[in-house]
Amino acid sequence: GAVVSQHPSRVICKSGTSVKIECRSLDFQATTMFWYRQFPKQSLMLMATSNEGSKATYEQGVEKDKFLINHASLTLSTLTVTSAHPEDSSFYICSANRDTEAFFGQGTRLTVV
């Protein structure tokens, strides 16, 4: 089946630094990818929709200047958490749709210290 790969799976960074997370569709092209955030014991919450060749669409309450999204090609979207703070520590998950299904990456556990 289709595969979405996310990298890195785990990252620890210092407060104030930036972290980039990559999401790749390995065997299909995705003009749209989605970025979710999941806090402990909570469900996935959509952060933004990444569109190839155009600006991302952010959900209400998500700061676009803090969470930079770049969808540079039909198989790659990146999420950069800028000036990270401890409250940005979370599990970040990307997904891409193919036909009737959504395929999810493995997730990235971000810890800001």
Added chain:
Amino acid sequence: DAKTTQPTSMDCAEGRAANLPCNHSTISGNEYVYWYRQIHSQGPQYIIHGLKNNETNEMASLIITEDRKSSTLILPHATLRDTAVYYCILRGDNYGQNFVFGPGTRLSVLP
């Protein structure tokens, strides 16, 4: 907001069938019922989906009531590896749409 309601948690004995219910009384005519699961610290995994007919694949069966207001996911022979959070999600036939996750059901398969 998610348009489905599920029990918060369920237990199931290993080797027995796990039956996970989902209520979706406000489902629209073009909305499919999807089931995903999330094993701890992993991304969600597709299980099955259906519109109005019952569906079966190698992982599970999906039973949708005739009025489509509820459904049941059946794992026929649960194993310890089936311990996960199971999400019942409605999505229309716009395949470019994202999925909206509710709290799901935390299934614990017990030895």
